Amino acid sequence: MPYVPIAQHFYSQPDEVELVKVKLFKQVAYYCLCLHLLFIFAFWYSHVYILSIANIASVAAWATGIYLLNRGHSHLALRVFCVEVTGHSVLVCATLGMDYGFQYYLWTIACMLLLDMKLKLRLAIVLSLSMIVLFALLYELYSTVNTPFMLQEYARSIHFINVFVCGLPMIYVIGHVRESTFIQRRQLAKLAARDPLTNLFNRRYAKELILRAHSSCAHNGQSLCVVMADLDHFKQINDQLGHDMGDEVLQTVSDILREHVTDQDIAVRWGGEEFLLVLVDCTQEEALIRIETLRQTLEKQRFNGEELTATMSFGVALWHTALPFSVTLQLADDALYTSKAQGRNRVTAAHTN
Numbered sequence: 614m615p616y617v618p619i620a621q622h623f624y625s626q627p628d629e630v631e632l633v634k635v636k637l638f639k640q641v642a643y644y645c646l647c648l649h650l651l652f653i654f655a656f657w658y659s660h661v662y663i664l665s666i667a668n669i670a671s672v673a674a675w676a677t678g679i680y681l682l683n684r685g686h687s688h689l690a691l692r693v694f695c696v697e698v699t700g701h702s703v704l705v706c707a708t709l710g711m712d713y714g715f716q717y718y719l720w721t722i723a724c725m726l727l728l729d730m731k732l733k734l735r736l737a738i739v740l741s742l743s744m745i746v747l748f749a750l751l752y753e754l755y756s757t758v759n760t761p762f763m764l765q766e767y768a769r770s771i772h773f774i775n776v777f778v779c780g781l782p783m784i785y786v787i788g789h790v791r792e793s794t795f796i797q798r799r800q801l802a803k804l805a806a807r808d809p810l811t812n813l814f815n816r817r818y819a820k821e822l823i824l825r826a827h828s829s830c831a832h833n834g835q836s837l838c839v840v841m842a843d844l845d846h847f848k849q850i851n852d853q854l855g856h857d858m859g860d861e862v863l864q865t866v867s868d869i870l871r872e873h874v875t876d877q878d879i880a881v882r883w884g885g886e887e888f889l890l891v892l893v894d895c896t897q898e899e900a901l902i903r904i905e906t907l908r909q910t911l912e913k914q915r916f917n918g919e920e921l922t923a924t925m926s927f928g929v930a931l932w933h934t935a936l937p938f939s940v941t942l943q944l945a946d947d948a949l950y951t952s953k954a955q956g957r958n959r960v961t962a963a964h965t966n
């Protein structure tokens with residue numbers, strides 16, 4: 614399947630990997646342009662005029678590629694590079710033979726071709742393989758070519774340098790693309806798991822975590838508590854001080870929630886101003902003490918300078934391992950409702966027996 618960018622709007626930026634790839638191609642293109650400039654003089658000095666002229670064409674090709682990269686046509690640029698490298702390798706091998714290692718550039722371009730996301734994978738593989746076949750064919754065709762050449766005595770050194778010069782961009786580009794893929798994968802995993810405003814787990818992702826925590830606790834004979842928490846009169850904060858202040862309150866409250874849970878516990882933004890905590894290896898008595906401490910901390914917190922306070926109501930239910938999550942959640946929710954009904958800013962234990 615050809616690569617389809619995730620961001621599809623007209624004004625969307627290309628994704629991170631694509632941006633890194635274009636940046637790397639540009640660096641490699643400048644590197645190759647300089648290299649070919651050098652070759653113009655090296656071959657002219659060695660009286661191999663045909664190769665000197667060919668290198669002028671190569672410089673033009675790399676400059677065209679850079680222009681295309683700057684205009685956002687990375688796939689076209691890659692194709693120009695591909696034609697240049699193929700033509701150039703064949704021409705140099707046909708002129709000087711195989712001793713100088715100019716055939717190795719075909720390996721580099723074979724790898725780069727696989728990064729042309731506009732090509733279907735199958736076609737990219739076929740083209741890459743063709744480069745490798747061509748590489749082998751060059752040995753069949755030009756192994757016997759032995760044109761006298763001023764730099765002939767340096768053949769081994771030139772061969773070594775060419776191997777190195779070909780390998781360098783290959784390792785550099787693939788290494789960087791690999792790194793940016795990892796970074797993007799981490800970012801995507803975070804986006805899939807976290808609520809962007811509060812950085813707490815989102816509801817969808819948390820459900821998986823909760824079920825795993827439940828079966829682990831059931832297996833280890835540990836108790837588990839479910840806590841529903843809801844900000845009190847949050848609508849008034851939004852209405853009186855604006856949505857941005859509301860968001861700030863949500864963020865600070867989330868920070869406080871995070872500070873009051875362990876690494877094993879699960880803190881979730883369950884809905885707008887509603888949060889869920891799953892306290893692992895925690896009895897209902899312990900949960901009530903911990904949540905009461907949390908409630909008091911929040912009560913003391915000041916927002917909007919010193920002007921604003923925010924409180925929360927809580928419902929705490931012990932999760933009997935035989936019960937499904939939905940039942941325990943309902944119990945915690947009922948207890949939360951009781952907290953609200955009794956005047957808010959309080960913690961209520963669910964009756965689970």
Ligand SMILES: Nc1nc2c(ncn2[C@@H]2O[C@H](COP(=O)(O)OP(=O)(O)OP(=O)(O)O)[C@@H](O)[C@H]2O)c(=O)[nH]1
Nearest residue numbers: 843844845846847848849851856857859860885886
């Ligand atoms: N700023 C902000 N507000 C939100 C967000 N999500 C939900 N809200 C607001 O949260 C408010 C919830 O209001 P209600 O459900 O009436 O609850 P409440 O005012 O907290 O009242 P009680 O729960 O009964 O104490 C609504 O005004 C929503 O617009 C958000 O991400 N940011």
